[in-house]
Amino acid sequence: MASGGPYFDDVRSKPEIIDLSKDDVVEAGNHVKDSSEYSAKPNAAVSSSVHELLECPVCLNAMFPPIHQCSNGHTLCSGCKPRVHNRCPTCRHELGNIRCLALEKVAASLELPCKYQSFGCIGIYPYYNKLKHESQCIFRPYNCPYAGSECTATGDIPFLVTHLKDDHKVDMHNGCSFNHRYVKSNPHEVENATWMLTVFSCFGQYFCLHFEAFQLGMAPVYIAFLRFMGDDVEAKNYSYSLEVGANGRKMLWQGVPRSIRDSHRKVRDSFDGLIIQRSMALFFSGGDKKELKLRVTGRIWKEQ
Missing domain, CATH: 2.60.210.10 (Apoptosis, Tumor Necrosis Factor Receptor Associated Protein 2; Chain A)
Structure with missing residues (x-):
């Protein structure tokens, strides 16, 4: 006592x-389903080349629809598009409003491990469900309470x-x-x-x-x-x-x-x-x- x-x-x-908790989850229309519909599956390796294709060149995070591209085919996420003032960060061409539908379909076919794998999460989740799972994952780290x-x-x-x-x-x-x-x-x-x-x-x-x-x-x-x-x-x-x-x-x-x-x-x-x-x-x-x-x-x- x-x-x-x-x-x-x-x-x-x-x-x-500063509240570092992230409650807002980006959902991809009909692609997103509730995490309760998926059970954790054995871990599996995912091609590093596919990872690179889905990585935004600006923020380096995984891209979720809408995925934008320039006329030369360079892609970036919708969150970073306003930050580059509608100019491609790779070739500097104007971005316009072109969607990279092919890459979005590739993403829909993937299953990826939770980013908190190193903290103990062994689940594998559909690409468009992964972000929602990670916002609720019981293995996600805590913020300092000070x-x-x-x-x-x-x-x-x-x-x-x-x-x-x-x-x-x-x-x-x-x-x-x-x-x-x-x-x-x-x-x-x-x-x-x-x-x-x-x-x-x-x-x-x-x-x-x-x-x-x-x-x-x-x-x-x-x-x-x-x-x-x-x-x-x-x-x-x-x-x-x-x-x-x-x-x-x-x-x-x-x-x-x-x-x-x-x-x-x-x-x-x-x-x-x-x-x-x-x-x-x-x-x-x-x-x-x-x-x-x-x-x-x-x-x-x-x-x-």
């Missing part, structure tokens, strides 16, 4: 979080735990109960700030405790919430509670931790956590209400 946590004086002002920076690190959970400990110097604790104090000497001057992340090892899993100040409309508030280091399906196996109070009064929040598949900003902006108005937080802090000294206690448990 982690108790009597450190004072969190390290405040990051105006955090900017808030208050533009960290672009990705990886599996063991990698991210080591990354948070070594690179971000976060507070690491063992146990399913906690008792922390969040301190700031000039809370009236802080409208957007995040305190140091705390990571808990509990039930063989890892959880991230977030605490920050932000503006809810015109009102300055604080929010505390928990995120689960794993997928949403696993996160729903756990619940947690957060409590703050003083002078015979208290506020209690109970909820389900959100997966780190959801960005820190997405969870915060959905208000899925314990929200405390600044005036109430300062009341709980005691004294002359000019200094934040807020104690947050909580626990995590596994649902039966």
Whole structure:
């Protein structure tokens, strides 16, 4: 049980979080079918020459319909066409609106391995279904859950735990109960700030405790919430509670931790956590209400 946590004086002002999750999936009309219609098949080699034909020369990603070509037959993806100002990046001829239907048909006949093969996915999927599968693949890496920076690190959970400990110097604790104090000497001057992340090892899993100040409309508030280091399906196996109070009064929040598949900003902006108005937080802090000294206690448990 982690108790009597450190004072969190390290405040990051105006955090900017980049959500690297990609929810938008390019679909190719009638070519795209739901991934549930396909079962994983044994891995198979695909000709490198075909791979090269389907690789966009600009972004180097696989091309999906509409695949464009110039009058000389050079191809590129529809996403890159506006970037080259309608000029072929290979021969500089005008692109026009010519579709490379032959290459689109070749692509429709292919089955390719998931790009997360190195992370453990062994499935083989039709070319036009591959992108959709990869957006939902359970083996896809996670984004770093650290808030208050533009960290672009990705990886599996063991990698991210080591990354948070070594690179971000976060507070690491063992146990399913906690008792922390969040301190700031000039809370009236802080409208957007995040305190140091705390990571808990509990039930063989890892959880991230977030605490920050932000503006809810015109009102300055604080929010505390928990995120689960794993997928949403696993996160729903756990619940947690957060409590703050003083002078015979208290506020209690109970909820389900959100997966780190959801960005820190997405969870915060959905208000899925314990929200405390600044005036109430300062009341709980005691004294002359000019200094934040807020104690947050909580626990995590596994649902039966």
